[in-house]
Amino acid sequence: MTFSGLVKSIITGLAVTAMCVPAFAADTIKMGVAGAHSGDLASYGLPTVNAAKVVVEKINAAGGINGKQVELLIQDDQCKPEQATNVATKLVSDGANVVLGHICSGATKAALPIYTEGKLIAMSPSATNPMLTQSGDYPTFFRTIASDDMQARLGVDFAIEKLGAKKIAVLHDKGDYGKGYAEFARKFIEEGGKAEVVMFEGVTPGAPDYSAVVQKIRRFKADTVIYGGYHPEASKIVSQMRKKRIKANFVSDDGVKDDTFIKVAGKNAEGVYASGPIDVSNLPMYKEAIAAHVKMFGSEPGAFYPAAYAAAVAMLTAIERADSTDYDAVTAKLRSEFVDTPVGKIKFNEKGDAEGVGFSMYQVQNGKYVELK
Amino acid sequence: MDWEFFIELGLGGLTRGSIYALIAIGYTMVYGIIELINFAHGEIYMLGAFTGLIVAGVMGIYGFPAFAILLMAIVIAILYCAAYGYTMEKVAYKPLRGAARLSPLISAIGMSLFLQNYIILAQTSDFLPFPTLIPDFEFMEPIAHIFGSTDLVIVVASAVSMVALTLFIKFTKLGKAMRATAQNRKMAMLLGINADKIISTTFIIGSSLAALGGVLISTHSGQLNFMIGFIAGVKAFTAAVLGGIGSIPGAMLGGLFLGLTESYAAGYISSDYEDVFAFSLLVIFLIFRPSGILGKAPVEKV
Missing domain, CATH: 3.40.50.2300 (Response regulator)
Known part of the structure; x- marks a missing residue:
């Protein structure tokens, strides 16, 4: 290739990219990922980022959601409430369609009023404080983990x-x-x-x-x-x-x-009766999610990874089913239709808690804990 | 007033008190003779429980009857713990005999941590089940709901060992020598008493009672781990102080007093405050009667 040829191809390349990017960007679904990605509690937040990456890569490779690619907006709140409000404001102004997060209950609580006002769905894989859903103050909030109570x-x-x-x-x-x-x-x-x-x-x-x-x-x-x-x-x-x-x-x-x-x-x-988490380790989707993480990052996933994977899948599937990113349409799908996730087949109740995740009762029978159906 | 409940709590307190008293004697005897609070005493109790468990495990395989296992477990635990107590004194306290009072105390804390970690490494840090070695006696069945066979064995065993100990101290030559050493070690040595031997004997007796307690209490609570000695030790030490540290009948009284107080406080007020009552009692005694129920006020020697 001659020098002028190289220049030409660079210019053409740039021109193509320049034309492509805005058009492409206008037609993406933006998923915010908010949580602790640095600081003491980073180990709680980073697996969620990985989960989002795994899910999005899989969806984008398969052609996106109804033809639209998914883009991640990753924001670090360090589990600090004051950071979380900044992050939430930024995600709203950047035009996120849904938010995966936040991680800690305190940070989540600080961010939620902003999402409520901006009509932005936030789904946490790990915030277990009961009041987040039960108070009814935050209709845009969902979670894929059982609350403390x-x-x-x-x-x-x-x-x-x-x-x-x-x-x-x-x-x-x-x-x-x-x-x-x-x-x-x-x-x-x-x-x-x-x-x-x-x-x-x-x-x-x-x-x-x-x-x-x-x-x-x-x-x-x-x-x-x-x-x-x-x-x-x-x-x-x-x-x-x-x-x-x-x-x-x-x-x-x-x-x-x-x-x-x-x-x-x-x-x-x-x-003796005792409650314990529902056993999901035999679900094919759970195994698949873990395998995808190992393939992409070369290690076993960390805390809340399956729940985060489930949240990402649940939100993106609802958008696909609603064929829109409109808040009311997506929420209606989240509440009405079951979706397969690594933590089981779930849908959400009016308050935003996932039905089908959480705990079941076990009893000791002949020296073993047996799940009572 | 609900007398039945009162009696039930009293019996529960009696069992608990006997447990405390058995361990408290070890503290009080050692203090009486060398004025050292042997913080590692609770660990000897824990070692006794572990020895009992090992013996019970081995004998259980060969299908011995429960009572034979219990007796063997107690005997072997006593032998082992006596050896541990004897060695402990030689290793950790004897070299410091002439040192300032704080040094052997620190050595005792070190010994306690050493023994805990020794069990973690040599055995496990998990909770282990302890087999029920005391069968349900038929004659106890009518009152088993308030006072079980295990409770009976614990109370009887501690009562018998305390009577035996008291007779030993009062009437044997060795007991006399122990009392003499406790009163004035230098004078006792001048009169030809071998103080080293007396001190070793004290550790052996205290450790043996702790071993007995360890086996009996573990079969009562059904579990053990390396930390059981700590809480039992703290409570027994409290009992020893309540009764008057250095006094053997005081340790028994203190143990029973503490056990009954805890039981009644838990029964009539709330078990939330069980420890609060136990340690409030200790504080009150330390303020108003620092020498305990039966302790003598220290006489300044001129």
């Missing part, structure tokens, strides 16, 4: 409806996780009005003996014990209940749905 909701509904509980003893281990669960459980029982909380107490983790608490369970004639906490205390409480011939049902959380619990409590573990 979902386990307590499940435990209470199960105890009252399936086990016919009337008098419930709510116990916890005084830790953040256990006490939070127990407090939600107490709230739901009292709101439901079908059963009463006969005692609400914390036990001291590591104490050699819980006989005083166990005697109290008998004294108040509790038919069900709901326990928030981890397995070491749970196995001691259950064993001492059985030793003292108390037959009350024992319902607990994910901290107890651990094989060590069965190993330690032995035959006393039989019949």
Whole structure:
């Protein structure tokens, strides 16, 4: 190639690109990705960026959504509320169609008023604070992860409806996780009005003996014990209940749905109920999502990756089905039609929580946790 | 008043108190003789529990009856822990005998951490199940819902070992020598008592009781890990101080007093405040009666 030939081809190239880019850009779907991508909590946010990249690459390679390519607008909020408002404002003014994020509940809460005002759908794979959906203040917010109170909701509904509980003893281990669960459980029982909380107490983790608490369970004639906490205390409480011939049902959380619990409590573990995440590891789409990550980045994905993948798929599928990026049309599709994702077949309720993700109840039967359908 | 509930809590407190008392004796004996708070004592209790578990595991394979396993587990745990206690004293405390009081105390904390990490490395950091070695006695069945067979064995075993210990201290030559060393070590040595031997004996007896406690309590709670010694140790130490550190009957009384207080506080108020009551009690005693229930006020030696 001669020198003038080279110049010509560069100029032609530039001209083509110059003509192409604006036309191309006008016809893309813009998905914002907001979360912590640097700082202490980056490990929570970066897997979501990867999920977005994997999903978008797959969709774009297959010709885009109804002929339109998807473009990512990646913004870092470092999980800081003040950064999150800036990020949200920027995404709205850059013309994002949907936002995947944010990651932390605090940052999400700060950003949501801006999305609500701008009528921009935001879907988080990880913000679990119950109020984000339940307050009803943020109609544009959705999430593909169960909220913090979902386990307590499940435990209470199960105890009252399936086990016919009337008098419930709510116990916890005084830790953040256990006490939070127990407090939600107490709230739901009292709101439901079908059963009463006969005692609400914390036990001291590591104490050699819980006989005083166990005697109290008998004294108040509790038919069900709901326990928030981890397995070491749970196995001691259950064993001492059985030793003292108390037959009350024992319902607990994910901290107890651990094989060590069965190993330690032995035959006393039989019949204990505990909630745990729905097992999705056998879903073909879950396996596919993980494999795509390994292929693209050469490593196993990090926290919230499946939920983030699910959120990206859910939003883009809704846009495809609505054949528009109009807020009302897309929201209607999100709420009315199921979509296959790595975390299962999901759709969203009025508040924005995903139906079909979260927890299910397990029971110890013959030394194994068995999922109750 | 609901008497049945009151009695149930009392019995629960009795079991708990016996547990504390068994461990508290080790603290109080060592303090009585060399004025050292042996922070590693809780770890000896934990080692006893682990030894018991290993013995129970091995004997369980050969299908021995539960009671035989329990006896063997206790005997072997006592032998092991006595050896650990003896060695611990020789390694960590004896070289510091003439040093300032703070040095052996720091050495004790080091020993405690060492033993915890030793168990993590040699065994595991997980929770392990401890088999039920005490069968449900038939004659206990009518009251099993308030006081089970395990509770009975714990209370009886600690009562028997405490009576035996008291008789030993009161009436044997070695016991007399121990009392003499506790009163005035220099004088005792001048009179021909081998103080080193007495101190070793003290560690052996304290560790043996801790081992007994470790096996019994683990079969009661059904689980163990490397940290069980810490909480048990803190509570037992509190019991020893309540009873008057250095006094053997004081340790028993302190243990029972603490166990009953915790049980009643948990039963009538809330188990949320169990530890708050235990340690408030300690603070009150330290302010108003620092020498404990049976302790003697220290006499300034001129």
